Amino acid sequence: xxxxxxxxxxxxxxxxxxxxxxxxxxxxxLYLEFGGKLCFxxxxxxxxxxxxxxxxxxxxxxxxxxxxxxLCIFSGDIEKGRVRGDFGITYDAATLKLIDDLREWGLxxxxxxxxxxxxxxxxxxxxxxxxxxxxxxxxxxxxxGYPADIDLICSEKGFGKNEYIKSSKPIIVVTAPGPNxxxxxxxxxxxxxxxxxxxxxxxxxxxxxxxxxxxxxHPVNIAYEAATADIQDFxxxxxxxxxxxxxxxxxxxxxxxxxPILKLILSRIVKSDSNKNDPLxxxxxxxxxxxxxxxxxxxxxxxxxxxQELIRRYFRYNTEYILGKEKxxxxxxxxxxxxxxxxxxxxxxxxxxxxxxxxxAELTGxxxxxxxxxxxxxxxxxxxxxxKNSHLLHAASSVVLNAIKILANIPDEIYLLSPxxxxxxxxxxxxxxxxxxxxxxxxxxxxxLSISSTTxxxxxxxxNKLSKLKxxxxxxxxxxxxxxxxxxxxxxxxxxxxGRFSSRNLFVN
Numbered sequence: 001x002x003x004x005x006x007x008x009x010x011x012x013x014x015x016x017x018x019x020x021x022x023x024x025x026x027x028x029x030l031y032l033e034f035g036g037k038l039c040f041x042x043x044x045x046x047x048x049x050x051x052x053x054x055x056x057x058x059x060x061x062x063x064x065x066x067x068x069x070x071l072c073i074f075s076g077d078i079e080k081g082r083v084r085g086d087f088g089i090t091y092d093a094a095t096l097k098l099i100d101d102l103r104e105w106g107l108x109x110x111x112x113x114x115x116x117x118x119x120x121x122x123x124x125x126x127x128x129x130x131x132x133x134x135x136x137x138x139x140x141x142x143x144x145g146y147p148a149d150i151d152l153i154c155s156e157k158g159f160g161k162n163e164y165i166k167s168s169k170p171i172i173v174v175t176a177p178g179p180n181x182x183x184x185x186x187x188x189x190x191x192x193x194x195x196x197x198x199x200x201x202x203x204x205x206x207x208x209x210x211x212x213x214x215x216x217x218h219p220v221n222i223a224y225e226a227a228t229a230d231i232q233d234f235x236x237x238x239x240x241x242x243x244x245x246x247x248x249x250x251x252x253x254x255x256x257x258x259x260p261i262l263k264l265i266l267s268r269i270v271k272s273d274s275n276k277n278d279p280l281x282x283x284x285x286x287x288x289x290x291x292x293x294x295x296x297x298x299x300x301x302x303x304x305x306x307x308q309e310l311i312r313r314y315f316r317y318n319t320e321y322i323l324g325k326e327k328x329x330x331x332x333x334x335x336x337x338x339x340x341x342x343x344x345x346x347x348x349x350x351x352x353x354x355x356x357x358x359x360x361a362e363l364t365g366x367x368x369x370x371x372x373x374x375x376x377x378x379x380x381x382x383x384x385x386x387x388k389n390s391h392l393l394h395a396a397s398s399v400v401l402n403a404i405k406i407l408a409n410i411p412d413e414i415y416l417l418s419p420x421x422x423x424x425x426x427x428x429x430x431x432x433x434x435x436x437x438x439x440x441x442x443x444x445x446x447x448x449l450s451i452s453s454t455t456x457x458x459x460x461x462x463x464n465k466l467s468k469l470k471x472x473x474x475x476x477x478x479x480x481x482x483x484x485x486x487x488x489x490x491x492x493x494x495x496x497x498x499g500r501f502s503s504r505n506l507f508v509n
Contacts, residue, residue, distance in 0.1 A: 002380070002471070004050035005302040011295030012055065016062050018289045019206070023066075023170050026202025029194065031187040032289070034175035035207035039101045044208055046494065047223045047306040048296065057105045060173065068110040068167040069102065071095055072140075072176045072186055075114050075123040084178055088489070092126050094177035099135065110172070111136040111165055115182030118142060138163050140186060147261050154268040159192035179231065184262075191269050202280065203266065205255075205287045210235045212249045212285050213293040219306035221250055222337055226313040228252075229333040230326060241283035249285040259284045308473075310338050311348045315496035319479060322499040348496065350376040350475040353384050355498070357395075358477040361388035373502055375399035377474040377493065379407065389439065392422060394502075395476060396484040397445035400469065400491070407465035408458075416459045417445070418452050441483030469493055478502040 023030040037043070038056055045053045052058065060067060076082075077091040084094045099109055112130055114123050117139040127137045140162045145152055152158050165172075165186075172190070174183045187203050194201040209224035221235050238251040240259060266280050281287050296302055314334045320326035338344070346352055358374030373395035375387045385406055387399025401416055410416070425448060426438035440448065446466075453460035470492035478500045480488060488495050 002049050003298070003301050005298040005300075005305065006048040006050040006295050007297045008050065008052045008055050008058075008295065010297070011051075011292060012059060012062065014291040014294045015059055015289070018291050019059075019063065019171065019204075020066075022202070022204050022289050027200035028170045029199060029201035030170065031172050031174060031190050031201060031203050033183045033187050033203070033205045033207075034173050035179075035183070035205065036209065038175050039098060041208070043223075043227055043309070044292075046312070047220050047309045048292070048302050049305050050297075051295070054105075057102070057107070060107055061105060063171060064107065066169055067171040067173050068169040069107060069173045069175065070110050070113060070165060070186065071098060072113040072115050072174065072181050072183055073126075074181045075117045075120045077178070077181070078114070078123045078126050079120045082178070088485075091177045091181075092122075098175075098177055109135070110167060111138055113138045113140050113165070113182070113186055115140045115185060116142045138165060140182065140189060146185075147258065147265065150261075150264055150268055153265060154192060159189040159269075160196075162189045162193075164193040165190060179228075188265060188269065191266075195269050200270075202270075203287070204289050206289050208290060208292050210250045210252055211293040212238070212251060212288060212290060214250065214296075216248075216250050217340070219303045219310075219341055222341060223306040223309040223313070224252075226310050226334045226337050229313070229317065229330045229337075238283050238285045241285040244282040249283070251284045251288075255284040255287075307341060307343045308348060310334065310341065310343050311345055311351075312494060312496050314338060314345065315475075315499070319497050319499040323479070348473070348475065350378050350384060350473050351496070353386060354475040354477055357386040357388050361390075371478070371502060371504070373476065373478040375474065375476045377403050377469070377472050379403060379472060380468060389502075391439055392426075393445065394439055394441045394481065394484055395478070396442040396480055396488060397440050399474070400442060400466075400487075401445065401449075401462075403469060403472075404462040404465040407468050408461045410458055410462055414458060416452060416456070416462050417448050418456065421448050421451055441481050442487030443483040446487055466491060 019032065039054055041053050041056065045051045073091055073095050082091045083089065084091060089097065095112065102109060112135055114127060114137065117123055130137050143153055143158045147153065174186050176183055191201055191203055210221040214221055216235055216237055225234050234253050235250050236253055236256055238249045238256060241247060241249040263281065270280060314331065317326050317331045317334055321328055321331050354374045354376035356374065357376060358372050361372040361374060373389040375395040375398065376384055377399050378384050383406065385399060385403045387395050387402050389395040389398065405412065405416065422440065425440060425444060429435040430438040449459055449463050453463045472493050474493040474495045476495065476497045479497050479502055480495070481502055
């Protein structure tokens with residue numbers, strides 16, 4: 001069983017109080033920029049063992065009577081079809097999913113804002129789709145010279161041209177399906193309208209990482225750098241906080257770099273009674289309300305977990321580089337971070353065992369189309385189970401079946417899948433659908449298992465153990481096929497791969 005290094009209840013109490021205290025400072029009206037993932041924050045759960053991936057939703061439920069939620073999405077992301085890596089869906093689809101997820105938790109949204117809109121037809125279609133489902137949608141527009149031209153920004157031709165989003169609640173949570181969606185600009189635009197109308201609203205930022213009260217080179221903060229290596233983010237000591245309070249606090253480069261101009265914009269928007277500019281905050285750290293660091297109850301556990309996340313990030317970026325989706329610089333950046341903490345790829349236990357399984361498959365000649373794939377998964381009791389590909393099963397299928405057999409205490413020689421079912425699926429794939437291979441991918445294997453379970457009680461016992469694989473560490477020597485990838489995502493395993501192709505074909509479907 002995974003050891004716990006984070007206390008959700010302690011964190012919730014600290015975080016709730018911090019937000020309520022902040023809203024009281026601003027005449028009971030606060031725009032709270034919610035960074036990171038609102039739902040299913042699996043990065044946080046991996047680096048802070050015990051962290052509930054949906055604890056931020058629980059936080060919003062605690063504050064439910066005091067909040068409105070605004071979602072934003074950059075029109076350019078809609079146009080380009082930008083994909084959210086953890087779910088493999090586009091940002092516009094992720095926005096729809098986020099609305100559904102919030103509603104399942106009893107939370108509805110006030111509106112969606114399409115930011116930096118420049119007439120993109122795909123954004124218009126997205127707006128129409130939402131409005132036909134009863135969701136209020138606003139356009140916000142690009143501002144020439146943003147963020148440097150403060151005179152223009154803080155005018156009717158800048159923030160003033162954005163339509164005001166009306167809310168009766170004291171806290172307006174502004175969030176998005178991913179980074180660079182325009183959350184800050186929405187908050188500032190709302191502040192501009194509020195203060196123009198005499199309402200002394202305020203702004204604050206909620207961002208889990210980096211954790212400001214952990215050391216700069218703490219593994220948890222280094223793991224955040226690895227997670228954002230593709231957008232070139234890095235952590236630094238907040239120089240403004242150090243200068244003002246003689247206290248070390250960690251922030252990330254974009255917040256620190258943008259703080260002077262943000263401070264000027266806030267000062268221009270927010271006027272004090274004496275008609276002098278009121279800067280509100282002395283540092284980027286001052287702007288934040290994050291209390292995640294106070295939820296850590298075992299530093300050694302989270303340090304080890306964060307180091308493992310570094311390895312996972314390396315493998316992910318390396319695979320994406322091989323697929324042509326990522327830059328080599330990103331892979332090299334994470335490699336340097338690993339070296340900085342003395343972390344090696346083989347510190348991930350399943351890596352060498354999966355590679356050995358692949359070598360064994362090659363020695364026995366039991367591959368598929370001459371390609372020998374190995375897989376290894378670490379079960380909740382730390383036992384490691386292996387699998388390899390064959391003319392019947394993909395390596396992912398093999399390792400999952402072997403794993404649930406062990407979890408259900410089923411002897412290895414007992415079949416979970418009826419040979420007749422496998423034969424009929426192979427006939428369908430190869431003989432009728434003209435597939436390149438009759439070998440069953442994981443998605444097909446799970447369907448076959450569910451069919452077998454109707455007449456085979458042993459298969460049913462094994463199938464009921466599939467949920468135990470969620471959160472387990474797994475490594476494959478080859479990139480999973482689409483059918484394997486879908487199945488593994490649904491099972492919720494933490495997968496890494498060596499980035500080798502599982503077929504000689506250029507097109508795999």
